[in-house]
Amino acid sequence: MRRVVQFSTGNVGRHSLRAIIGRPDLELVGVHAASEDKIGRDAAELCGLSEATGVISTDDIDALIALQPDCVVYTAQGETRPMEAIGQMSRFLSAGINVASTSMVWLVAPHHADDWLRVPLEAACKAGTSSLYVNGMDPGYSGDTEVIAALSLVTRARSVTVQEIFDYGNYDDYEFTGRSMGFGMSPEEGEPMLFLPGVITSMWSGPVRNLAAQLGVELDEIRQRVEPWYADSRIECTMCTVEPGQMAAARFAVEGLRDGRPIITMEHINRLTTAAAPEWDYPPDGHTGVHRVVVEGEPRVELNTHVWHPALDSTDAGCISTAARVVNAIDWICRAPSGLIAVEDIPLSATVRGLMW
Known part of the structure; x- marks a missing residue:
């Protein structure tokens, strides 16, 4: 024991x-x-x-x-x-x-x-x-365990995309997640911490480089991209209250490039309500969250991991799984x-x- x-x-x-x-x-x-x-x-x-x-x-x-x-x-x-x-x-x-x-x-x-x-x-x-x-879950599971499972099913891979797509509205963590992603901020307040140059790459470039090393490929460049989405109506949720003109969704990624195109991408799409950023990807089948890996290759492989709990929100279920990654x-x-x-x-x-x- x-x-x-x-x-x-x-x-x-x-x-x-x-x-x-x-x-x-x-x-x-x-x-x-x-x-x-x-x-x-x-x-x-x-x-x-x-x-x-x-x-x-x-x-x-x-x-x-x-x-x-x-x-x-x-x-x-x-x-x-x-x-x-x-x-x-x-x-x-x-x-x-x-x-x-x-x-x-x-x-x-x-x-x-x-x-x-x-x-x-x-x-x-x-x-x-x-x-x-x-x-943890991401960074963690989706970029180091789920992605390896997906890649093991192809004979050749042309690109790999790892995504977390989650509704964070019920996630009670404004102090770090909310502030760093800029939820509830207006453009006049400047860039949120996570969007500053080099911040996202500092957190996700390690997993990108690690996966490249495991694949045996050399990357020419690692870059980050960020995109905010601002609300057109008031949003009240556990994370925070968002007024019109303030950020209610964030999309960001770290990309590993070879020959000018991304071949390894680790991306987040996080909203505070399903009405936010309707043009961005959603979890499949009405789920509130997904950790997804898509391998474009022979054949194309898509793995979707959903966590769920009968008494808790999916963000809480995700926290249980995060804990499991180390307790186990x-x-x-x-x-x-x-x-x-x-x-x-x-x-x-x-x-x-x-x-x-």
């Missing part, structure tokens, strides 16, 4: 916490919470379970290290505070504690990450003989050689062991 600490209880963290509590092969020994209203509460209360666990949340990282867990599931928002997140992860790694994370999406393709991010974490892994694995790999991470782990290092069968009990 692996001893596990859950770090954060937000949109993804509350689902990974619930999963850890439920699995008989994992033992929850600690929970980190940053906000005062969550510190000192039982873990069960923080993830909607009725039976108390006896594990009380704390903001004391030293106390969590003293518990000597095998692994920390780190789901705190890191992209808006990268140096602090690197420091927190490094403390655990240097103490010999493995980390499985959905944060710091630049590390989904760790061998292509920039030195400022990769080097200190590699040093921490070496100091503690520990391992770090970062993954905990045992393998704990047995892996020290260092930064890429998804291709993990046998796919190792990520399903322990799921049925």
